[in-house]
Amino acid sequence: MKLNSSSIKTDTAWKDKGYILPSFDRAKMIEETIAAPEWVHFGAGNIFRAFQANLAQRMLEQGYNTKGITVVEGFDYEIIEKMYRPHDNLSILVTLKADGSVDKTVIESIAESCILDSENEKEFGRLKEIFRAESLKLATFTITEKGYCLTNAAGETLPAVAADFEEGPAKPQSYIGKVAALLYERYASGKKPIAMVSTDNCSHNGDKLYEAIHAFAENWVKNGKADKDFLGYVEDESKVSFPWSMIDKITPRPDDSVNDILKGDGVEELEAVVTSKNTWVAPFVNAEESEYLVIEDKFPNGRPALEKVGVIFTTKETVDKVERMKVCTCLNPLHTSLAVYGCILGFDKISEEMKDEDLIKLVKQVGYVEGLPVVTDPGVIKPQAFIDTVVNVRIPNKFMPDTPQRIACDTSQKLPIRFGETIKAYMKSDSLDVKDLKCIPLVFAGWLRYLMGVDDNGQTFELSPDPLLAKCQEYVKDIKLGDNKDKESLKAKVLPLLKDETIFGVDLEKAGLLDKVVDYFAALVEGTGSVRKTLHATVA
Secondary structure: OOOOHHHHHHOOHHHHOOEEOOOOOHHHHHHHHHHOOOEEEEOOOHHHHHHHHHHHHHHHHOOOOOOOEEEEEOOOOHHHHHHHHHHOOOEEEEEEOOOOOEEEEEEOOEEEEEEOOOOOHHHHHHHHHHHHOOOOOEEEEOOOHHHHOOEOOOOOEOHHHHHHHHHOOOOOOOHHHHHHHHHHHHHHOOOOOEEEEEOOOOOOHHHHHHHHHHHHHHHHHHOOOOOOOHHHHHHOOOOEEOOOEEEEOOOOOOOHHHHHHHHHHOOOOOOOEEOOOOOEEOOEEEEEOOOEEEEEOOOOOOOOOHHHHOOEEEOHHHHHHHHHHHHHHHOHHHHHHHHHHHHHOOOOOHHHHOOOHHHHHHHHHHHHHHHHHHOOOOOOOOHHHHHHHHHHHHOOOOOOOOOHHHHOOOHHHHHHHHHHHHHHHHHHOOOOOHHHOOHHHHHHHHHHHHHOOEOOOOOEOOOOOOOOHHHHHOOOOOOOOOOOOOHHHHHHHHHHHHOOHHHHOOOOOOOOOHHHHHHHHHHHOOOOOHHHHHHHHHHO
């Protein structure tokens, strides 16, 4: 069983081993898609193969479309050269269910794979053809939030971007510069409409893509490298739209246990490729069953019938509410709570934490008791149903090899959104009292305890990367286990940190939560075992 077009057509073992093989005519789909492409996607990584490519496949299989999807890789060309094309653009999607079962699907919806290389005339020429096509309706993106950045941490324009601003759209070197050049090709071929849809997991993602593209259009026009009307084309929503979206699906790095399942079935050549850019890519992708994609319905050239396969189309305001529901209440705060205490208590899998009664009670109180009363109901997804799935299905899924250590990355950047917004809502409420919050302050105290880099057994552990880690550790560096006898001294050490609105979203002293956090922290540093003792007593 080799993953290629010939094998899946002729080798009956695929079906015998329980693999789901689509029934549509793939050769015809490829022919139609190449002749008149409708959907191009930038970013050939795991989330694309598990989600967008599977959406395209479900539309094909259910008869809602006859065309597939064109995938483009612009960061690591070897993904296409060493994985996609050797397997005829096929991949295996292994859906990991919470009940311990798996679904194995051969994804056949990718009609064409392309490389975003402006120095390669054949590759870039084909992409220009695609962007000149009347039929092209949308370009979607999963290039990570960093992909839209045109500046470095100091706010300085990146060298490749600065060069592209000066040189124009002929042969840009930066990622967004190349995308802008393709959009310019579409403009030059008759100002044809298109939706440019970021599906990256970041707030107001459509604005981030718009601002990046707009910067290129503005500079190219100013520097005489593009027609003066190109800027107006980018700014005209009836021509080029940049919808907001909210995406939610966990697609961890391909897991060894999944590799073993496929190998046991007889699938050959499963070895992963690690590219020269250190991208880890395999012929298969594993993902959770749950998935959400909510998109602002703004498509000037029409769109595929994605609503038939589970995508929710709505207003910008509703997308924003869904995002806030997920990030501020129903998912992300629960993850951070588990990350902080999971690291201190020695867990190495989030799913294992959901076998711990104290941690289950913690996330339920953070989500249901303290978060849900102030959540904004977006209408299209019920918060109660969403959080039920998170707590009962998604986080406990033993197949999800996610770790508290990974989720603990950049915690200082996450706290103001994941918890600060809830505190603000309590402070504004006429019916709720911020002082009734119990578990959110416990998470804050747990983070202070985490910053000490000492687990509940008194052993040191490695802290996860965080841009403010060194700064935040300064406030706890002199605190040792057993230092709780003088709470005023403890309070004085951490007070400046707890008053920092950029980290917590609010000044915890002004919010009336300072003493509660300090009291919890004092209990957490009593000695070995005090984290478990305090957690158990608080969530009981």
